[in-house]
Amino acid sequence: MHSRKNQRDLTRTEKKRLVDAILELKRSGRYDDFVTLHRQYYVTDGESRPRPAHMTPSFFPWHRQYLLEFEKALQSVDPRVSVPYWDWTRDNTAKSSLWAEDFLGGNGRPGDRQVMTGPFAYRRGGWRIRAEVTDDHFLRRNFGRPSAPVTLPGAAEVDRALGDPVYDTAPWNSVSATGFRNRIEGWGIRGGRGIANHNKVHRWIGGSMAGAASPDDPVFWLHHAFIDLLWSRWQKTHPRARYLPARALPADDPQRDRIFPLDRPMPPWDVAPSQLMDHTRLYRYV
Amino acid sequence: MNPTSGPGEEPAGAPRPVRRAVLRAVFTAAVLAGTGGALAPVLLQGQGPGGPGQERDAVGPERFSELYKGREIRGTATTVVPAGAQAHAGTSFAAPAADVSVDGRTLHVMRRADGSYLSTVTHYESFPTLLETARAAVDELGTAQLSAVSPHTI
Ligand SMILES: [Cu+2]
Numbered sequence: 001m002h003s004r005k006n007q008r009d010l011t012r013t014e015k016k017r018l019v020d021a022i023l024e025l026k027r028s029g030r031y032d033d034f035v036t037l038h039r040q041y042y043v044t045d046g047e048s049r050p051r052p053a054h055m056t057p058s059f060f061p062w063h064r065q066y067l068l069e070f071e072k073a074l075q076s077v078d079p080r081v082s083v084p085y086w087d088w089t090r091d092n093t094a095k096s097s098l099w100a101e102d103f104l105g106g107n108g109r110p111g112d113r114q115v116m117t118g119p120f121a122y123r124r125g126g127w128r129i130r131a132e133v134t135d136d137h138f139l140r141r142n143f144g145r146p147s148a149p150v151t152l153p154g155a156a157e158v159d160r161a162l163g164d165p166v167y168d169t170a171p172w173n174s175v176s177a178t179g180f181r182n183r184i185e186g187w188g189i190r191g192g193r194g195i196a197n198h199n200k201v202h203r204w205i206g207g208s209m210a211g212a213a214s215p216d217d218p219v220f221w222l223h224h225a226f227i228d229l230l231w232s233r234w235q236k237t238h239p240r241a242r243y244l245p246a247r248a249l250p251a252d253d254p255q256r257d258r259i260f261p262l263d264r265p266m267p268p269w270d271v272a273p274s275q276l277m278d279h280t281r282l283y284r285y286v
Numbered sequence: 287m288n289p290t291s292g293p294g295e296e297p298a299g300a301p302r303p304v305r306r307a308v309l310r311a312v313f314t315a316a317v318l319a320g321t322g323g324a325l326a327p328v329l330l331q332g333q334g335p336g337g338p339g340q341e342r343d344a345v346g347p348e349r350f351s352e353l354y355k356g357r358e359i360r361g362t363a364t365t366v367v368p369a370g371a372q373a374h375a376g377t378s379f380a381a382p383a384a385d386v387s388v389d390g391r392t393l394h395v396m397r398r399a400d401g402s403y404l405s406t407v408t409h410y411e412s413f414p415t416l417l418e419t420a421r422a423a424v425d426e427l428g429t430a431q432l433s434a435v436s437p438h439t440i
Pocket residue numbers: 198202224
């Protein structure tokens with residue numbers, strides 16, 4: 001049992017330990033395996049393959065397990081480390097201590113968007129990303145994408161999602177217009193609303209985080225820890241609400257084999273959403 | 287010039303029988319909803335052939351070739367997908383549905399259930415047309431070049 005803290009409350013030492021553990025995973029090659037895994041399971045709802053991770057009800061439990069695996073890897077390097085969370089409704093500018101020299105480093109520079117500060121700057125020698133999206137091996141950020149500006153989601157946007165008493169709704173994908181899951185995952189709905197919460201944060205950071213290899217940016221984990229915390233808050237707000245769908249969909253439903261109802265094990269860990277409903281015996285948020 | 291649709295500014299318009307019908311529906315719905323300003327760039331495109339080099343006849347799939355912020359973007363939809371119908375038939379349109387490139391390098395695109403597109407560069411937002419997808423990729427890329435490595439071999 002360990003605690004996940006708000007990143008703004010970490011001590012200098014805690015930040016250093018976390019950064020060092022991440023750099024060590026990178027050095028050993030294990031970090032890049034996590035990047036690959038995320039990409040591998042990024043299946044869109046335009047496809048007919050099963051989609052455990054995105055555009056799907058199991059968005060929350062899949063990422064919960066993914067973070068647990070990453071945290072386990074970090075702790076194998078340094079048992080004192082856990083994944084902190086970034087409350088982007090509060091620390092919502094480029095001036096946040098999150099982006100300081102002693103933590104994640106700051107925005108990318110104009111032009112090639114290269115991150116030049118902090119421990120994940122390419123020139124520091126410890127953070128070479130694979131050239132999967134662009135030809136470059138440096139981490140990229142593009143805060144707010146000035147060419148089509150966006151701001152980080154505020155508390156009202158989060159509250160709208162937390163206020164939805166239903167976990168998820170048909171058609172159980174990126175076009176589900178109501179339900180907590182897609183309000184947080186945040187796909188734009190034609191004629192309805194724009195991107196929100198989770199997706200909007202990926203886009204606000206931009207660069208690597210906006211693309212197919214988003215875990216290349218270590219902020220990915222802090223962002224998703226907050227998403228995980230929001231799930232837990234939603235459960236507390238609606239104690240009688242349940243994960244949906246609770247059972248397999250009818251045979252004639254095109255989503256039947258593509259999504260993961262409560263008891264269907266999710267790849268690659270063979271863990272069902274039902275096994276991940278309660279995190280309190282594993283970690284707690286402080 | 288800022289022709290990309292913003293994050294949330296996906297145009298209005300419900301399930302789409304075919305692309306051209308959708309674009310028309312988009313225009314109508316948005317006007318009715320009075321959502322005005324933010325949608326304007328998309329709407330202008332939706333109304334007709336749109337930007338330079340873009341061809342879209344009444345029945346044909348999307349096809350364009352233009353210089354955008356100094357980058358050469360090209361795209362061809364290789365299939366016209368009635369998105370809703372396909373989804374219900376359980377057919378995948380993950381198969382190459384489009385060829386898009388930036389400065390000659392392939393921009394890999396995927397589709398959502400509503401028929402909109404995302405690319406490897408903008409993975410968390412989608413766009414109604416390949417042209418907007420390509421322009422958004424350029425906006426996000428800055429001066430960077432797309433990877434020469436196919437993601438399918440990684
Ligand atoms: Cu994410």
